[in-house]
Amino acid sequence: MLNAVEDYIQSASPITSSNIKTRCCEDLSTATLRNELNALEAMGYLRQLHTSSGRVPTAKGYRYFVNSIMGDVPLDKNILDEIHGIFENRTVYLGDMVNEIADIVSKATNYPAVVMLKGFEKLIIKNVKIVPLMTGQALILIETNSGIINNFMPAKNDIPTQTYVDASNFLTTTFSEHSVADMIQNIENYRTQMGQDLIEFCGIFDTMIDSLKRLCDKIASSGGFTARGQLRLLNSPEYHDLDKAKRVIDVLSNPAELEQIFDEPDEQEISFRIGTEIPVTDLQDCAVARADYTVDGESIASIGIIGPQRMDYAKIASALKFVVGEFANLKALEASNKGDKDEQK
Amino acid sequence: MLNAVEDYIQSASPITSSNIKTRCCEDLSTATLRNELNALEAMGYLRQLHTSSGRVPTAKGYRYFVNSIMGDVPLDKNILDEIHGIFENRTVYLGDMVNEIADIVSKATNYPAVVMLKGFEKLIIKNVKIVPLMTGQALILIETNSGIINNFMPAKNDIPTQTYVDASNFLTTTFSEHSVADMIQNIENYRTQMGQDLIEFCGIFDTMIDSLKRLCDKIASSGGFTARGQLRLLNSPEYHDLDKAKRVIDVLSNPAELEQIFDEPDEQEISFRIGTEIPVTDLQDCAVARADYTVDGESIASIGIIGPQRMDYAKIASALKFVVGEFANLKALEASNKGDKDEQK
DNA sequence: GTTAGCACTCTCATAATTTGACTGCTAATA
DNA sequence: TATTAGCAGTCAAATTATGAGAGTGCTAAC
Numbered sequence: 001m002l003n004a005v006e007d008y009i010q011s012a013s014p015i016t017s018s019n020i021k022t023r024c025c026e027d028l029s030t031a032t033l034r035n036e037l038n039a040l041e042a043m044g045y046l047r048q049l050h051t052s053s054g055r056v057p058t059a060k061g062y063r064y065f066v067n068s069i070m071g072d073v074p075l076d077k078n079i080l081d082e083i084h085g086i087f088e089n090r091t092v093y094l095g096d097m098v099n100e101i102a103d104i105v106s107k108a109t110n111y112p113a114v115v116m117l118k119g120f121e122k123l124i125i126k127n128v129k130i131v132p133l134m135t136g137q138a139l140i141l142i143e144t145n146s147g148i149i150n151n152f153m154p155a156k157n158d159i160p161t162q163t164y165v166d167a168s169n170f171l172t173t174t175f176s177e178h179s180v181a182d183m184i185q186n187i188e189n190y191r192t193q194m195g196q197d198l199i200e201f202c203g204i205f206d207t208m209i210d211s212l213k214r215l216c217d218k219i220a221s222s223g224g225f226t227a228r229g230q231l232r233l234l235n236s237p238e239y240h241d242l243d244k245a246k247r248v249i250d251v252l253s254n255p256a257e258l259e260q261i262f263d264e265p266d267e268q269e270i271s272f273r274i275g276t277e278i279p280v281t282d283l284q285d286c287a288v289a290r291a292d293y294t295v296d297g298e299s300i301a302s303i304g305i306i307g308p309q310r311m312d313y314a315k316i317a318s319a320l321k322f323v324v325g326e327f328a329n330l331k332a333l334e335a336s337n338k339g340d341k342d343e344q345k
Numbered sequence: 346m347l348n349a350v351e352d353y354i355q356s357a358s359p360i361t362s363s364n365i366k367t368r369c370c371e372d373l374s375t376a377t378l379r380n381e382l383n384a385l386e387a388m389g390y391l392r393q394l395h396t397s398s399g400r401v402p403t404a405k406g407y408r409y410f411v412n413s414i415m416g417d418v419p420l421d422k423n424i425l426d427e428i429h430g431i432f433e434n435r436t437v438y439l440g441d442m443v444n445e446i447a448d449i450v451s452k453a454t455n456y457p458a459v460v461m462l463k464g465f466e467k468l469i470i471k472n473v474k475i476v477p478l479m480t481g482q483a484l485i486l487i488e489t490n491s492g493i494i495n496n497f498m499p500a501k502n503d504i505p506t507q508t509y510v511d512a513s514n515f516l517t518t519t520f521s522e523h524s525v526a527d528m529i530q531n532i533e534n535y536r537t538q539m540g541q542d543l544i545e546f547c548g549i550f551d552t553m554i555d556s557l558k559r560l561c562d563k564i565a566s567s568g569g570f571t572a573r574g575q576l577r578l579l580n581s582p583e584y585h586d587l588d589k590a591k592r593v594i595d596v597l598s599n600p601a602e603l604e605q606i607f608d609e610p611d612e613q614e615i616s617f618r619i620g621t622e623i624p625v626t627d628l629q630d631c632a633v634a635r636a637d638y639t640v641d642g643e644s645i646a647s648i649g650i651i652g653p654q655r656m657d658y659a660k661i662a663s664a665l666k667f668v669v670g671e672f673a674n675l676k677a678l679e680a681s682n683k684g685d686k687d688e689q690k
Numbered sequence: 691g692t693t694a695g696c697a698c699t700c701t702c703a704t705a706a707t708t709t710g711a712c713t714g715c716t717a718a719t720a
Numbered sequence: 721t722a723t724t725a726g727c728a729g730t731c732a733a734a735t736t737a738t739g740a741g742a743g744t745g746c747t748a749a750c
Contacts, residue, residue: 016743029693034744051699052743089559091497092482127479134472134488137437143479152436214434230576231594234587242585249576361712374724379713396730397712693750699743706737712730719724 005057005065009310012237014054015046059275059309062287066272066313073314079108080322087326094123094147098226101303101323106229108319109289111236111307112252116262117224118299121181121216123149128171130164130208138164140208142180146300149180153211159204167201184212223255225262238285238308247282248306257282262302266292270320274309287311291320293327301327350402350410354655357582359399360391404620404654407632411617411658418659424453425667432671439492443571446648446668451574453664454634456581456652457597461607462569463644466526466561468494473516475509475553483509485553487525491645494525498556504549512546529557568600570607583630583653592627593651602627607647611637615665619654632656636665638672646672 004015007023017030017037025033037055040046045061048054057065086100098115106113123144131139138155141148174190175183187209191202230249239245251257260279274287289305303323305316349360352368362375362382370378382400385391390406393399402410431445443460451458468489476484483500486493519535520528532554536547575594584590596602605624619632634650648668650661 014743018743030743031693031695031745032691035692038745048744050701051745052701052741054743089497092478092480092484129476131474131476131486133437133493135437139437139486141476141484148478152434211434234591240587242579242587246579359712363712375712376714376724376726377722380723383714393713395732396714397710398732399712691750693748695747695749696745697747698745701740701742703740704738706735708735709733711732714727714729716726716728717724718726720722 003069005061005069006314008057009312012310014049014056016054019054057310059277062274062309062313066274070314070317073312073318075108075315075318075322079104079319083108083319083323083326087330090330092148093150094144095150097147098301099228102226102228105303105305105319105323106232109305109307109312109316110232111305111311111316112227112229112233112249114225114227114252114258114262114302114304114306116258116302116304117219117226118301120149120219120224121184122179123147125172125175125178125180125183128175129168130171130204132159132161132164138204140211144180146295149215151211151215153207155204155207163201163204167204170201180212180216184209184216221255223259225255225258227252227258233307236308236310238310248286251280251282252306258304261288262290262304265299266290266302268292269324270317272313272317285309287313289313289316289320291324293324295331348414350406350414351659353402354657357655359394359401361399364399402655404622407619407654407658411619415659415662418657418663420453420660420663420667424449424664428453428664428668428671432675435675437493438495439489440495442492443646444573447571447573450648450650450664450668451577454650454652454657454661455577456650456656456661457572457574457578457594459570459572459597459603459607459647459649459651461603461647461649462564462571463646465564465569466529467524468492470517470520470523470525470528473520474513475516475549477504477506477509483549485556489525491640494560496556496560498552500549500552508546508549512549515546525557525561529554529561566600568604570600570603572597572603578652581653581655583655593631596625596627597651603649606633607635607649610644611635611647613637614669615662617658617662630654632658634658634661634665636669638669640676 004020004023007019008015013019015037017033020033020037021028021030037046040061041048041055044058045064046055047058049056083104086104091097091100094117098117102113102115105115123146125142125144127141127143129139129141129143131141132155133139136155136157137152140151140153142150171183178186187205191205230252233239233245233248239248257280261273261283270289270291272287272289276284278284278286278288283306285308286306287309289311291303292299293301293303303320305311305320307316349365349368352364353360358364360382362378365378365382366373366375382391385406386393386400389403390409391400392403394401428449431449436442436445439462443462447458447460450460468491470487470489472486472488474484474486474488476486477500478484481500481502482497485496485498487495516528523531532550536550575597578584578590578593584593602625606618606628615634615636617632617634621629623629623631623633628651630653631651632654634656636648637644638646638648648665650656650665652661
């Protein structure tokens with residue numbers, strides 16, 4: 001009977017005895033179905049908006065649907081291809097990658113999406129390159145265990161190319177396997193150990209660390225959150241009321257509130273929080289989906305979807321699973337690549 | 346008298362005889378002002394929504410305001426600082442820069458903003474670098490006369506670093522001062538001229554050109570447009586009607602329609618088009634601001650603002666002027682840097 | 691357990707009414 | 721001639737009234 005929740009999720013029009021009859025139970029009378037609906041309401045799965053209306057699921061009803069009824073929904077082939085394409089032709093820049101994933105997840109689900117990158121500063125440095133440019137700037141490339149951080153720094157034109165190569169090598173050998181935070185904090189201490197020939201690099205390191213600090217501040221101020229597809233919230237009839245929509249959209253650009261949703265670890269691959277399960281007052285009539293991408297048991301990134309309680313849970317679960325799967329493939333591929341490389345040694 | 350347009354732009358409530366009186370003409374009676382308003386209506390600068398309503402400016406009225414009345418508006422210091430900061434600590438990646446500018450212009454004006462980059466493929470190559478990464482990919486950096494284009498390509502791990510250096514040098518010497526389009530089209534022809542020692546690079550060039558072609562296709566499909574701050578349209582009471590808002594927002598992601606606005610050159614530094622002056626049917630009750638950033642008389646990029654006819658023309662003009670000014674400073678700075686460099690030779 | 695039938699309730703849509711904000715016009719005034 | 725007070729007229733927006741329709745709950749019968 002609660003299968004009808006599925007219909008409601010699609011149509012947004014309340015569940016009535018007669019629409020259940022035409023849907024699945026042609027051989028039962030509406031009166032019988034009414035009795036059933038009555039029972040479900042008594043049990044707290046459904047509620048009436050007013051005496052003579054159909055019933056809509058309660059948070060408890062949605063919860064039951066998510067836990068027990070919801071099946072797998074095949075996603076549109078085009079969307080799957082598009083998601084796959086993003087991973088296949090992926091940019092290695094961490095920031096761009098996060099944007100692209102937030103975009104595509106929002107597009108696939110038709111709700112706003114948030115991606116939260118955890119512990120940016122904890123990323124492990126694998127390689128550092130400082131590439132001088134012709135415009136009086138230099139590009140800082142830090143390859144980490146989960147993508148490249150890139151930033152720019154001002155640079156004087158009169159420094160020879162070799163200096164940049166030496167600086168890059170020094171940084172790579174010194175800070176490889178250290179965290180980004182480590183490098184920023186400790187580079188001062190290493191300066192004394194640089195040796196005479198590296199003294200001339202000091203200027204480079206100072207401006208570089210400045211640039212990195214600015215980048216860290218910027219990321220910290222956003223809490224590591226990237227939200228996309230806010231406009232899609234307006235597609236749901238629940239949010240045709242602009243003020244209501246704005247209250248939710250505002251949360252999406254409020255790191256402090258998002259943190260309450262994404263900060264504590266989540267042991268499940270995909271989890272849903274519905275209504276009052278969400279620890280943010282402005283989202284009490286929303287639902288939030290969350291998927292965590294974990295490596296070695298630790299969550300590296302969280303992807304979240306925010307929408308009305310009547311959200312398409314099944315579709316969202318499928319989409320998030322697919323994305324997390326692509327993440328895992330990527331990591332597996334990199335691991336095997338690395339294996340190849342090691343073998344060649 | 347038409348100064349009252351200013352008030353209307355701020356308040357969105359029609360101009361009436363009594364609110365003009367309180368505003369500026371305490372010593373005149375409302376009847377007198379009514380006569381004046383009547384005259385202005387007869388001249389086509391104002392119109393009434395209905396018999397007993399106040400008057401709102403017509404497109405002609407706004408036009409007069411923009412051309413003759415509008416003064417300079419000082420912008421909020423914080424916003425100016427923020428804009429300046431973007432140019433000061435600018436990323437040199439063309440794509441990121443465009444995003445940042447669209448974002449800040451939208452924020453400064455409180456309307457959606459569009460940035461159009463013209464003739465992406467016509468950019469002149471100054472330097473090419475292919476930087477191998479540890480993840481089995483390589484970073485392609487093309488420094489051009491107006492910023493860096495970056496892209497990634499798959500790369501085998503077994504190619505020695507020196508090969509990338511040689512390839513970079515070959516590309517730089519061969520295609521420096523050529524356009525990006527040139528390089529993509531003609532690299533085939535140059536392959537025969539590479540000489541025996543460069544034959545082994547062929548694989549690199551093929552994948553690189555593939556990557557670049559994909560990037561070009563992607564940019565071409567967006568028409569070079571980047572729109573940001575679409576949600577801000579909903580702040581204007583004119584667009585509290587969601588359907589109306591959506592029609593405008595849709596235009597912002599429709600390159601074909603945007604092209605009609607930004608394609609023909611615009612001799613003015615800042616121009617406004619109001620209502621029917623806009624060659625897009627869905628924008629007939631909007632206004633569009635446009636600023637062009639020109640180098641040597643040729644427009645490199647256009648920045649556009651789309652909003653209701655009752656938009657804050659003065660503030661927008663100030664913001665756009667400031668941004669264009671920052672662009673010019675940047676270019677001047679680069680030129681002087683280059684001068685320094687040349688002198689040192 | 692199921693069902694037909696009927697009274698009941700409440701929303702939504704539409705129509706009628708009232709209110710209030712402005713205007714236009716006229717005639718008087720400076 | 722420019723200005724003004726005063727008043728009638730108009731229309732939108734808010735308010736209230738009316739009716740139709742969708743859906744339920746309940747009861748009594750099967």
